[in-house]
Amino acid sequence: MENVTTAEPSGPRAASRIRQSARAVLAERGYADLTVEAVAAKAGVGKSTIYRWWPNREALLADALAEVFKGDEIPDLGDTRAELRLAVDMTIDNYADADLAIAVPALAADLARSPELLARFRETFLLRKRDNIAVALRRGIDRGDLPATLDTGLVQDLWAGTILYRRLLSGSPLDDELAERLVQLVFDASATLSS
Numbered sequence: 001m002e003n004v005t006t007a008e009p010s011g012p013r014a015a016s017r018i019r020q021s022a023r024a025v026l027a028e029r030g031y032a033d034l035t036v037e038a039v040a041a042k043a044g045v046g047k048s049t050i051y052r053w054w055p056n057r058e059a060l061l062a063d064a065l066a067e068v069f070k071g072d073e074i075p076d077l078g079d080t081r082a083e084l085r086l087a088v089d090m091t092i093d094n095y096a097d098a099d100l101a102i103a104v105p106a107l108a109a110d111l112a113r114s115p116e117l118l119a120r121f122r123e124t125f126l127l128r129k130r131d132n133i134a135v136a137l138r139r140g141i142d143r144g145d146l147p148a149t150l151d152t153g154l155v156q157d158l159w160a161g162t163i164l165y166r167r168l169l170s171g172s173p174l175d176d177e178l179a180e181r182l183v184q185l186v187f188d189a190s191a192t193l194s195s
Contacts (some may be wrong), residue, residue, distance in 0.1 A: 031110030062120035071129030082141035
């Protein structure tokens with residue numbers, strides 16, 4: 001009988017499965033118990049495959065989260081309201097995923113204890129997303145739809161805080177009505193600032 005060995009998967013599909021497994025282990029165990037060994041076992045690969053793509057668990061997790069967290073540029077539609085709605089929808093979509101809804105609180109608790117992970121998370125996802133939304137808000141300012149004194153960072157904090165609170169604590173819906181109300185808040189606040 002011939003001895004047949006199967007090669008360990010190491011291509012793009014394996015990388016995607018590894019990132020998915022990292023998110024699952026984060027959701028199940030939290031960051032403190034997320035190990036390369038646990039991710040390898042869940043993905044059905046060896047640790048060497050993981051280390052071939054990522055130098056450590058922080059890099060793996062940052063990449064795994066960046067795969068599902070959206071931080072796309074908001075296209076210039078010539079319509080501030082429509083652009084802000086896209087920004088809010090993207091933010092809602094980032095926290096609507098069931099695995100991420102469980103993983104985000106675990107991650108948030110551990111980010112404070114892991115400066116390297118916090119830095120990677122900010123670099124890979126948060127800053128890119130915030131910069132892209134700020135561009136859309138500044139376009140609204142340039143068009144005269146929003147006041148020049150609008151604090152684009154605070155607007156994003158209000159959106160993300162509301163969405164996270166609803167997703168993680170209150171259980172209130174993340175729906176079209178919420179998205180419209182969050183956009184309207186910016187215009188209402190802008191009208192007050194302009195008065």
